[in-house]
Amino acid sequence: MGRTKPPRLDGESEDDYYMRLIQKLANEKLALFARYQMEQQQEEEERKEVATNLLSLKKSKKSSLKRKQRDFDEDDVIDIKIKNKKKKKVGVTTTNKAxxxxxxxxxxxxxxxxxxxxxxxxxxxxxxxxxxxxxxxxxxxxxxxxxxxxxxxxxxxxxxxxxxxxxxxxxxxxxxxxxxxxxxxxxxxxxxxxxxxxxxxxxxxxxxxxxxxxxxxxxxxxxxxxxxxxxxxxxxxxxxxxxxxxxxxxxxxxxxxxxxxxxxxxxxxxxxxxxxxxxxxxxxxxx
Structure with a gap:
């Protein structure tokens, strides 16, 4: 079902009316594009934050500590974070307050x-x-x-x-x-x-x-x-x-x-x- 057109304003010419509709549509599309960019940047920033925190954690541990399993690198943790992110419900994020x-x-x-x-x-x-x-x-x-x-x-x-x-x-x-x-x-x-x-x-x-x-x-x-x-x-x-x-x-x-x-x-x-x-x-x- 198509979108209902808004009524024309009093004294508004037909050209002005359609120009206003075009401008409104353009603003909506720009806003949607900006939201998409923000989501992409936010995910990238989360990746960098996790990588930085993991590197700090690695440096703080004693070199003599033996791992029971293979070492995890930054991409392992980030990939797990992104996969878990897709499983979580809307309204919950993967950022760890700790x-x-x-x-x-x-x-x-x-x-x-x-x-x-x-x-x-x-x-x-x-x-x-x-x-x-x-x-x-x-x-x-x-x-x-x-x-x-x-x-x-x-x-x-x-x-x-x-x-x-x-x-x-x-x-x-x-x-x-x-x-x-x-x-x-x-x-x-x-x-x-x-x-x-x-x-x-x-x-x-x-x-x-x-x-x-x-x-x-x-x-x-x-x-x-x-x-x-x-x-x-x-x-x-x-x-x-x-x-x-x-x-x-x-x-x-x-x-x-x-x-x-x-x-x-x-x-x-x-x-x-x-x-x-x-x-x-x-x-x-x-x-």
Whole structure:
């Protein structure tokens, strides 16, 4: 059955009407292509991560240790990982949390928490994820920060309201089936940068359902945010994303815990009692 054409807008000419339909179709195809690229890059990044972790494990073991069976190399483990990935149900990923770096707690992370609670008067502060930035997270063509659901430190129900969760998991009213990921609505969020300055544009949080997992993604102005914080956000950088509330508005804070000794702007804003960006944050929460 063919797709029903949307109605023509009031005063819209026939040429404009068909041009709008063509543009909409083109945008949908581009979005699908971008999702496919992300899936391919994510799988490749997982392969590299497993290989790196296995090499580190091998080096840490004593050379005198005899293996009961033949030695496993990186491709053995990666192939097993990929085969298992195909067997697992949707919503479950193969990334092992034990392989990830423990959550960092230092003066940067504690300073951000203090700043949000005491100076911004934020509430409901929760750590969402700690992850390494990949090239795909910084790609202007993809314009998104990927946060796999299985790597979240906080359950979605603990940082999202019921209304926000409904927006992120829209279902077709007639069929009750999941809406295509490119047509799902998102939740607007304000974001605090790693220099403790509130970004002056809103971002959008969405859920993308992938074949083997579910990802939370930050889109809409993400790459503009990256460009304004290029000295922090580079490939391989460890980041933490925290969720909090300002006047009931969902906001996020992006923290770079490894920038402990070279973040002058962070130190200045942390100890600035009259930080003007708090007002910016408050106004953003009223959007």
């Amino acid at each position: 392989e990830q770096r423990p959550v960092v707690v230092n003066k940067v992370t504690e300073g951000v928490k203090e700043f949000i609670k005491n100076k911004m008067k934020g509430s409901d502060l929760k750590l969402l994820i700690q992850k390494t930035l990949y090239a795909s997270d910084l790609n202007p063509g993809q314009n998104r920060l990927n946060m796999p659901a299985n790597q979240l430190e906080t359950n979605a129900n603990d940082f999202l309201t019921a209304d926000e969760m409904r927006k992120l998991t829209d279902k077709d009213k007639k069929s009750g089936l999941e809406v295509d990921k490119d047509k799902k609505s998102g939740v607007e969020v304000g974001i605090l940068g790693p220099n403790l300055r509130m970004y002056d544009r809103m971002l959008e949080l969405k859920i993308w359902d992938m074949p083997c997992t579910k990802n939370y993604v930050l889109i809409s102005n993400w790459y503009n945010f990256v460009k304004e914080h290029y000295n922090f956000l580079k490939k391989g950088t460890l980041i933490q994303v925290w969720a909090f509330r300002l006047n009931e508005q969902l906001c996020l804070a992006l923290v770079c815990p490894d920038h402990e000794d070279d973040n002058v702007a962070f130190e200045e804003n942390l100890h600035d009692g009259e930080n003007d960006d708090v007002a910016v944050a408050a106004s953003a929460s009223e959007v």
